[in-house]
Amino acid sequence: MTTNTTTKNHEGGPVWDWAAGHGPVTGALSATTGAFALATTGAATSMPPGWALAVGAAGAIGHTVSSLRDRLSARTITMRSASWLVGAGWTTWAMTTGPLTWAALGSLAVIGVGIGTSAHSTLLHEEARELEALAAAERQVAAELSAGRRAIAAEWVDRVQRVCGITLRVLAVEMWPTGTGFTIDAELPPGGTTYGRIAQESAKLSADARLPHGCTATAGPGIDQGRVLIDVTTKNVLEQEVFYPSDYSRLSIHTGIPWGLRTNADEIKAYLREQCALVVGPTGSGKTNMVHTILAGFARAEDVLTWVIDLNAGSAGLPWARPAFDTHGHPMDGVSPGIDWLAASHQEALVMLNAAVRIAKHRKTAYQDLMAQANTDLLPISAQIPQIMLVVDEGAEILSSNDRELKKLAALILEVIRIARAMGIRTVLTALGATSSVVGNLMIRREAKVRVALTGGEKEGMDLGKQFPGSRGLKPEQAPYKGSGFMGTPESEVGLFKSWRILPNQIRDIVTATSSIHPTLDKPSTKAAGGAYADRWNPERTAWMRDHTLTPGTAGPAAQSAPTSGGGLNLSALRDQQPAPAADEDEAVRAFMEQIDQQFGTAPEPRENSERPAASGLNLSALRDSDDEGGPSWVADAVAAIKAAGPAGMKPSAVADLVRRSRQAVRAALKAAAERGELVYRDNGPHSVYVHPDHA
Numbered sequence: 001m002t003t004n005t006t007t008k009n010h011e012g013g014p015v016w017d018w019a020a021g022h023g024p025v026t027g028a029l030s031a032t033t034g035a036f037a038l039a040t041t042g043a044a045t046s047m048p049p050g051w052a053l054a055v056g057a058a059g060a061i062g063h064t065v066s067s068l069r070d071r072l073s074a075r076t077i078t079m080r081s082a083s084w085l086v087g088a089g090w091t092t093w094a095m096t097t098g099p100l101t102w103a104a105l106g107s108l109a110v111i112g113v114g115i116g117t118s119a120h121s122t123l124l125h126e127e128a129r130e131l132e133a134l135a136a137a138e139r140q141v142a143a144e145l146s147a148g149r150r151a152i153a154a155e156w157v158d159r160v161q162r163v164c165g166i167t168l169r170v171l172a173v174e175m176w177p178t179g180t181g182f183t184i185d186a187e188l189p190p191g192g193t194t195y196g197r198i199a200q201e202s203a204k205l206s207a208d209a210r211l212p213h214g215c216t217a218t219a220g221p222g223i224d225q226g227r228v229l230i231d232v233t234t235k236n237v238l239e240q241e242v243f244y245p246s247d248y249s250r251l252s253i254h255t256g257i258p259w260g261l262r263t264n265a266d267e268i269k270a271y272l273r274e275q276c277a278l279v280v281g282p283t284g285s286g287k288t289n290m291v292h293t294i295l296a297g298f299a300r301a302e303d304v305l306t307w308v309i310d311l312n313a314g315s316a317g318l319p320w321a322r323p324a325f326d327t328h329g330h331p332m333d334g335v336s337p338g339i340d341w342l343a344a345s346h347q348e349a350l351v352m353l354n355a356a357v358r359i360a361k362h363r364k365t366a367y368q369d370l371m372a373q374a375n376t377d378l379l380p381i382s383a384q385i386p387q388i389m390l391v392v393d394e395g396a397e398i399l400s401s402n403d404r405e406l407k408k409l410a411a412l413i414l415e416v417i418r419i420a421r422a423m424g425i426r427t428v429l430t431a432l433g434a435t436s437s438v439v440g441n442l443m444i445r446r447e448a449k450v451r452v453a454l455t456g457g458e459k460e461g462m463d464l465g466k467q468f469p470g471s472r473g474l475k476p477e478q479a480p481y482k483g484s485g486f487m488g489t490p491e492s493e494v495g496l497f498k499s500w501r502i503l504p505n506q507i508r509d510i511v512t513a514t515s516s517i518h519p520t521l522d523k524p525s526t527k528a529a530g531g532a533y534a535d536r537w538n539p540e541r542t543a544w545m546r547d548h549t550l551t552p553g554t555a556g557p558a559a560q561s562a563p564t565s566g567g568g569l570n571l572s573a574l575r576d577q578q579p580a581p582a583a584d585e586d587e588a589v590r591a592f593m594e595q596i597d598q599q600f601g602t603a604p605e606p607r608e609n610s611e612r613p614a615a616s617g618l619n620l621s622a623l624r625d626s627d628d629e630g631g632p633s634w635v636a637d638a639v640a641a642i643k644a645a646g647p648a649g650m651k652p653s654a655v656a657d658l659v660r661r662s663r664q665a666v667r668a669a670l671k672a673a674a675e676r677g678e679l680v681y682r683d684n685g686p687h688s689v690y691v692h693p694d695h696a
């Protein structure tokens with residue numbers, strides 16, 4: 001009957017779910033209605049009552065078997081088989097005595113309520129039993145885990161005692177979710193023991209623990225100075241090839257740029273707002289690959305513009321520039337280069353570095369008000385005023401070269417490192433080796449504290465102690481895989497590290513994906529950088545990228561006759577390998593080189609250039625020999641800077657810092673300028689300033 005109803009209601013009404021299991025109420029209802037239906041039908045058809053008993057016994061046995069299989073409790077099994085037997089007993093009795101009597105119906109109702117109640121209670125019992133079983137399993141896992149942790153703690157207390165002679169009290173052992181190691185949090189013994197004493201025995205501890213190659217035990221500071229955290233790597237992630245993540249979301253110079261992975265698979269970031277970086281790696285260690293991952297990070301940053309110098313045919317920057325231009329060098333719609341400027345020749349590098357110096361100086365005056373408002377002496381870098389990251393591939397070799405041409409570049413690179421920290425220009429230099437001329441340079445030692453050493457198994461010239469002074473126990477053998485090595489930053493203790501692998505396809509993807517992220521150079525900086533910056537992607541100027549018969553940095557035919565726009569430096573004039581240079585071009589090259597030689601030729605570092613900040617293009621007058629302390633070039637700069645400072649004016653000392661002349665000379669020159677009416681002196685004791693007449 002129920003089946004008929006079901007079929008009829010199938011279209012629109014509720015559907016019986018025969019597959020669903022019974023709860024206590026539906027179970028009792030089903031049992032009693034079933035028994036009643038069988039008794040009435042059996043009585044009407046004179047069925048032998050013994051059949052009902054036989055069916056009940058079979059049901060009890062069947063359910064007992066299935067309950068045993070489901071590992072249900074004895075209580076549930078008893079309840080179920082009792083229900084079958086009681087139901088069958090009632091049916092047999094009712095068939096014999098007649099099911100439609102008050103006694104039969106009443107007893108059936110009592111049986112129904114009884115089955116429902118006992119089913120409910122056994123269900124609760126069953127659930128409680130299940131929960132208890134789960135909790136017991138969890139307790140067992142936890143007990144095993146904490147036993148494991150206790151064993152690790154005991155083992156390492158012994159080890160540190162044996163190797164370093166220090167008795168630790170382990171407070172916690174944290175297993176890394178990546179399954180590649182664990183961290184021990186321990187208390188150092190009283191008496192002033194520092195974590196450094198354990199850190200310097202890293203190699204011995206790793207050997208004592210018989211860690212696989214590439215795995216280390218490194219100690220770092222704990223929550224306070226009396227605690228130590230020991231990171232122990234047990235699985236070597238350095239040997240794996242890990243590809244650059246496919247997440248190209250926005251980054252910022254302020255929140256750090258990820259450069260690769262620690263052995264526990266954590267990302268390690270470089271914070272470069274104020275720091276420069278030095279990446280050392282011999283040939284074949286994965287240095288070029290690492291430069292690309294660095295450029296990838298900068299391309300993703302909304303407040304970074306990357307200027308690349310690679311005198312080795314520009315190869316480090318080319319994959320980042322080419323996808324943005326068509327075969328004629330014209331920009332592709334909707335794609336902008338992943339780097340902002342690429343110099344592949346001495347001349348272009350010279351132009352770029354001079355522009356960087358001019359920007360640094362001009363920013364100092366142009367953003368005085370902004371910095372005063374923000375109450376900071378550090379230029380607030382943002383998408384509107386981006387940081388310039390100067391990446392110089394094999395830049396450290398440029399710094400240590402005796403070649404006259406390279407010395408000029410070296411002087412300017414050091415100049416940028418020295419003067420531009422606050423104004424948002426920082427450098428990433430790569431080097432083939434950690435030679436003393438590189439890491440021995442005071443400027444590099446002081447400013448480039450983000451350090452990477454790619455070892456790739458190479459031991460020759462790998463003096464890790466020089467590159468990471470104070471960190472003992474680092475051995476190139478610990479990172480014998482390509483792209484692996486050590487990295488340390490002021491924020492993160494030196495430790496093993498793996499750079500991501502990146503391939504040309506992915507570089508192309510990143511260029512496209514980040515096209516809308518790149519900032520534009522702020523107006524004052526663009527002005528200071530001059531026409532040479534504005535023209536940097538001119539098809540003529542980038543002809544060498546497409547025409548392999550041209551030497552990098554040389555312009556295509558069009559540029560040879562046409563002057564560059566915006567009054568910038570005409571690079572064609574600097575070409576040193578033109579087939580038949582015109583006489584006046586030769587003359588320009590000679591004059592240019594002479595002026596540069598006078599300025600930089602012999603000195604290890606350049607004298608301060610005195611380009612006019614607002615001048616467009618490369619200001620050759622800046623390269624003039626300037627012993628003339630009262631000479632017009634820097635006084636004009638000073639007057640321009642004072643004008644840019646507005647009504648607040650500038651103190652003579654600030655002007656002296658800016659133009660890099662002695663305070664005495666500056667005071668005299670400013671006084672003379674005031675007497676000529678070019679400036680106004682606002683006398684206010686120690687706060688006296690010079691103001692431009694426009695703002696007086």
Ligand SMILES: Nc1ncnc2c1ncn2[C@@H]1O[C@H](COP(=O)(O)OP(=O)(O)OP(=O)(O)O)[C@@H](O)[C@H]1O
Nearest residue numbers: 241282283284285286287288289482483499500501
């Ligand atoms: N992070 C990495 N993970 C895995 N393999 C890498 C990684 N980096 C580099 N390699 C491997 O090492 C090879 C050399 O890499 P790369 O060209 O970057 O080295 P290099 O130090 O710049 O050498 P060279 O100066 O000779 O160009 C790559 O072809 C690649 O097979």
